[in-house]
Amino acid sequence: MADSAPQPNLAGSVTMRGEGMNRIETFVAAAFAFAVTMLVISVGSIPQSFEEFVLALKTIPAFAASFAVIVWIWHAHATWCRRYGLEDGMSIFLSSLLVFLVLIYIYPLRLMMQSLFHFLSDGALPFIFPLKTLEQARFMFTFYGIGFLCVGLNFIGLYRYALRRQEPLALSPYEVTEARYDVHVWVVAVCISLLSLILAWVLPAQWLSLAGFTYFLLFPCYTVLDNRHRKALAAIAVQD
Amino acid sequence: MADSAPQPNLAGSVTMRGEGMNRIETFVAAAFAFAVTMLVISVGSIPQSFEEFVLALKTIPAFAASFAVIVWIWHAHATWCRRYGLEDGMSIFLSSLLVFLVLIYIYPLRLMMQSLFHFLSDGALPFIFPLKTLEQARFMFTFYGIGFLCVGLNFIGLYRYALRRQEPLALSPYEVTEARYDVHVWVVAVCISLLSLILAWVLPAQWLSLAGFTYFLLFPCYTVLDNRHRKALAAIAVQD
Amino acid sequence: MADSAPQPNLAGSVTMRGEGMNRIETFVAAAFAFAVTMLVISVGSIPQSFEEFVLALKTIPAFAASFAVIVWIWHAHATWCRRYGLEDGMSIFLSSLLVFLVLIYIYPLRLMMQSLFHFLSDGALPFIFPLKTLEQARFMFTFYGIGFLCVGLNFIGLYRYALRRQEPLALSPYEVTEARYDVHVWVVAVCISLLSLILAWVLPAQWLSLAGFTYFLLFPCYTVLDNRHRKALAAIAVQD
Amino acid sequence: MADSAPQPNLAGSVTMRGEGMNRIETFVAAAFAFAVTMLVISVGSIPQSFEEFVLALKTIPAFAASFAVIVWIWHAHATWCRRYGLEDGMSIFLSSLLVFLVLIYIYPLRLMMQSLFHFLSDGALPFIFPLKTLEQARFMFTFYGIGFLCVGLNFIGLYRYALRRQEPLALSPYEVTEARYDVHVWVVAVCISLLSLILAWVLPAQWLSLAGFTYFLLFPCYTVLDNRHRKALAAIAVQD
Structure with a gap:
């Protein structure tokens, strides 16, 4: 909406x-x-x-x-x-x-x-x-993990900056809730990339691909987050 | 206009x-x-x-x-x-x-x-x-047919979406007619690419190029469609 | 201005x-x-x-x-x-x-x-x-000439189209004069590329480069055109 | 601000x-x-x-x-x-x-x-x-120096042009001060590239890299300039 x-x-x-x-x-x-x-x-x-x-x-x-x-x-x-x-x-x-x-x-x-x-x-x-050694595969997952982490931190920075300027921007309570939701969206992304980074170095060779599949956790996490967000917005609407 | x-x-x-x-x-x-x-x-x-x-x-x-x-x-x-x-x-x-x-x-x-x-x-x-076999030529026409089909379906989706939102957009009857005309324009494109797809697999080798020339049917079809559209718009203008 | x-x-x-x-x-x-x-x-x-x-x-x-x-x-x-x-x-x-x-x-x-x-x-x-024969050099000048000619005709088309729509656009007399000046600017460009095209085929080998230098005629021509244009605008200003 | x-x-x-x-x-x-x-x-x-x-x-x-x-x-x-x-x-x-x-x-x-x-x-x-001779290294620093010099002159040109048009633009005294500050920013850049250019030709081989590090002078210079600028703006605010 x-x-x-x-x-x-x-x-x-x-x-x-x-x-x-x-x-x-x-x-x-x-x-x-x-x-x-x-x-x-x-x-x-x-x-x-x-x-x-x-x-x-x-x-x-x-x-x-x-x-x-x-x-x-x-x-x-x-x-x-x-x-x-x-x-x-x-x-x-x-x-x-x-x-x-x-x-x-x-x-x-x-x-x-x-x-x-x-x-x-x-x-x-x-x-x-062609990836020849296990270390090369671990390196690739690490590289992607850091990249996704940085993108996530960047967006957290953008939304937190908007929240810090909520007075000059005159954000409504609804909009503040919206901005906080977006911070959470990217905090989840950062956590998942941290999990992938850890898995990339602790998993044995035969399970290493799980470090990549970790990113699919974004889908269930975002479904949960979205439901909670809708309820929070509904609560604000009731207040008005 | x-x-x-x-x-x-x-x-x-x-x-x-x-x-x-x-x-x-x-x-x-x-x-x-x-x-x-x-x-x-x-x-x-x-x-x-x-x-x-x-x-x-x-x-x-x-x-x-x-x-x-x-x-x-x-x-x-x-x-x-x-x-x-x-x-x-x-x-x-x-x-x-x-x-x-x-x-x-x-x-x-x-x-x-x-x-x-x-x-x-x-x-x-x-x-x-260089295309070496008949199957390769059939494949190429199939590939193009699917591509054009997808572009057509995409535009049908865009115009149908606009029509579904006609209330918030406050489309006038004239504009609804206009949007429907554009849906028809792309339905024609989809039908012609379907025809080309069928021809690409049923035509014998010596007639295969007809699968490509099928797309020239767009020109007469659009002329007919355009004439019908002008009459529909004229009818609306009379009503007002 | x-x-x-x-x-x-x-x-x-x-x-x-x-x-x-x-x-x-x-x-x-x-x-x-x-x-x-x-x-x-x-x-x-x-x-x-x-x-x-x-x-x-x-x-x-x-x-x-x-x-x-x-x-x-x-x-x-x-x-x-x-x-x-x-x-x-x-x-x-x-x-x-x-x-x-x-x-x-x-x-x-x-x-x-x-x-x-x-x-x-x-x-x-x-x-x-490397250009090996005289005909190749003539061809290159012809190719450039046609290209510049087409760009010129394109702009003449754009400005003439604007002039044809001067009523719905509500162009002032000043603006009509301005648009006509721009038509003239590109008519000059078209004439000079025509001249270059002719020279590319009639000049003997030792003078062929003149077909390229023809385009430098744009500078004096535009100076003359610009002066005439300023006088025309001044005349309109006096009328008001 | x-x-x-x-x-x-x-x-x-x-x-x-x-x-x-x-x-x-x-x-x-x-x-x-x-x-x-x-x-x-x-x-x-x-x-x-x-x-x-x-x-x-x-x-x-x-x-x-x-x-x-x-x-x-x-x-x-x-x-x-x-x-x-x-x-x-x-x-x-x-x-x-x-x-x-x-x-x-x-x-x-x-x-x-x-x-x-x-x-x-x-x-x-x-x-x-690979740079093989000392002259090649000097040439590279010269080339960069000229480039940075030109970018600086370009910006001086842009801001001076805006200042020359201060009447039609109706620049406030505050804005004139701001524009002059930006001219100074780029005058500093030009001076530093001139210094680098000179160093590129007078320094002996073992010190040549200093011609490149000269550009780091931008940071202290801009800190000084920025402080002076803030004071000038404060002075204007007091006048109002």
């Missing part, structure tokens, strides 16, 4: 303070659009024969999953911009940092998704990145 | 609810702009001699046709954004899916256009993608 | 009807920005040694000249958008066509500028595109 | 004349977004093995530093646009020139940062660009 078309600021709605796009958002949108395009159109690998073409098709599931993750991050940032309309030094710093993190993680993300689909399809889908 | 510069909301006009560009549109515009640029400026193939330059020139017709298709899809999406100004979860999901589909289909589209111009020019224009 | 910051619509000023950027402009800006970026950052040619770096530096003058031409075209289009704010079918068609022309011409433009600086620097600046 | 969310124009605040993004900014944002993306996603170097991946990770510090410099320049330009909202010929010329300078310097910047981190990490971080 909070995310639909602009509405008057009733109790139970979020005022969109950043209706017009600002400079950060255009910069972020262009960088993200460019990044996802590069994910697909790998210039060096335009298929030159039918066989290469079929091989390229087999990377579509991994691409789709990576694309979804990037769009999720972009959307989370766009929602933040739209709600608070902040364009000051800290907002620009955190937004630039987010672009930086995404740019660094874009190819590794695709790699991880390829390994996931390689695993799920029992080898039918390709994975072109 | 509905598509010209903003007008007051008289009977027979469409209110532009999304005059200011929103985040989805900037993201989509940047991704599409990047995609068409990549179509032309294939980094790996900057001509280094006069002969290569002339060869590059011969791909211009196929590029022009692919460019026109991408701009058509972009324009269809931009019109949808401008009319309804929706920026909620479903709009972002469907718009991202569209970007995803276009990015996957951009090089194959160019390939198909090259094969078309290779055929039409009786071999004077180049086609650098 | 017409081109400076927004002013109230006094006699002698131009109303900016497209203050907010529309979809075409974002698409065009992204495509042009990407195109100029690709001009410089030729992915395949990141210098790997000091010698390659120095060679790359020698292409800067040609890059600067190409960059200036692209920015000129982009600026001319942005001015048109800003003045008339048109976003209908014909505007999108002509704007897309302009993007298409620029994308096709971006690498050849750089090539032509390289040959110019190679010539002006008496061989000190590099030109990596 | 001047850089935070829009505020009413009290004494001690800056009116944002360019709240809506204009065409130059979108063009600049898109070009810069592409440029930073290209910095990371070097198409030709997608890691194909674990060893290449680890090597790619080692370039992250140099990338982060280059990214920060580009974002700094972009932000400085975006702030200028937002404060003065100028979109005339001179603004477009200076903004285009800035894009041009950044595009030329983007890979060399990364190179210089690599050499810095190579030096700081005592060779643990890679530097893939």
